[in-house]
Amino acid sequence: MELYPITPNHYLALSAVLFTIGIAGVLTRKNVFMTLMSLELMLNAVNLSFITFAKVNSDLTGHVFVLFVVSIAAAEACVGLAIVIALFRLKETVNLDMFKSLKN
Amino acid sequence: MLEAMVFYILAAASVIFGLLMITRVNPISSAMTLIGVFGALAGLYAMLNASFVSIIQILVYAGGIMVLVIFVIMLLNLHKDDLQPMRAQPFWVILALVALFGTILGPILFCVLPNKDWTWGSLTPDFGTLMMVGEKIFSDFLFPFEILSLILLTAVIGALVMAKRKL
Numbered sequence A: 001m002e003l004y005p006i007t008p009n010h011y012l013a014l015s016a017v018l019f020t021i022g023i024a025g026v027l028t029r030k031n032v033f034m035t036l037m038s039l040e041l042m043l044n045a046v047n048l049s050f051i052t053f054a055k056v057n058s059d060l061t062g063h064v065f066v067l068f069v070v071s072i073a074a075a076e077a078c079v080g081l082a083i084v085i086a087l088f089r090l091k092e093t094v095n096l097d098m099f100k101s102l103k104n
Numbered sequence B: 001m002l003e004a005m006v007f008y009i010l011a012a013a014s015v016i017f018g019l020l021m022i023t024r025v026n027p028i029s030s031a032m033t034l035i036g037v038f039g040a041l042a043g044l045y046a047m048l049n050a051s052f053v054s055i056i057q058i059l060v061y062a063g064g065i066m067v068l069v070i071f072v073i074m075l076l077n078l079h080k081d082d083l084q085p086m087r088a089q090p091f092w093v094i095l096a097l098v099a100l101f102g103t104i105l106g107p108i109l110f111c112v113l114p115n116k117d118w119t120w121g122s123l124t125p126d127f128g129t130l131m132m133v134g135e136k137i138f139s140d141f142l143f144p145f146e147i148l149s150l151i152l153l154t155a156v157i158g159a160l161v162m163a164k165r166k167l
Helices: A008-028 A032-057 A061-091 B002-023 B028-049 B051-076 B080-086 B088-116 B129-140 B142-163
Strands: none
Touching: A008 A032, A008 B002, A008 B028, A008 B142, A032 A061, A032 B002, A032 B028, A032 B051, A061 B051, A061 B129, A061 B142, B002 B028, B002 B088, B028 B051, B051 B129, B129 B142
């Protein structure tokens, strides 16, 4: 893969790198906010792939899908943060290790 | 040449901001760096002839979702002592990145992508503009679009029910 000119492969490689960073964030952080924000990063990495393939295939369906993903991400953030508020009221913490009531 | 330079600057910015995001102790700093990632990605979308999606990325992600996240972080008012036990351990972050590089990223970068020679398609000048995307949504994707409004309504009511102290 040459550095120049920019091909679709460059964008797809960047998308893969960002997705990996997102998974690493989900796996390593104990703060529930960090998990939610890493999820947003993973969604954005996938969106970049969608937009790249939309340009490769000259097809606008990829753009429509990205708009749908953005809307679903907004709904997900809304519900997720409501759950965080409810959990914080219950446990007074946002540490994921403390949320183990369902264990045993 | 200019296109390559802009691409590499935006790509480096998004990766660096992403790495900063998963290592910060304070969630507010993480949210700010994540807004940087979204800004860089909006620039990349603009380079890919997706002008409308690029604007929506800034409006909805940086302007809507992240404001909501920052609002909730500030609402909970976490202290430094609460945050310290939840900081990222560099050892585990590096281990996770190496493991994921071996299992996901390495195969994609070195086995899948070099064997594919995708080229850019031929585009009309109005590809990705609001008019074209709108025509696509309101012709082929009208029913999913209406379902989406139901999903958003459900999410809003669900969030209210969960976050309210008592109904």
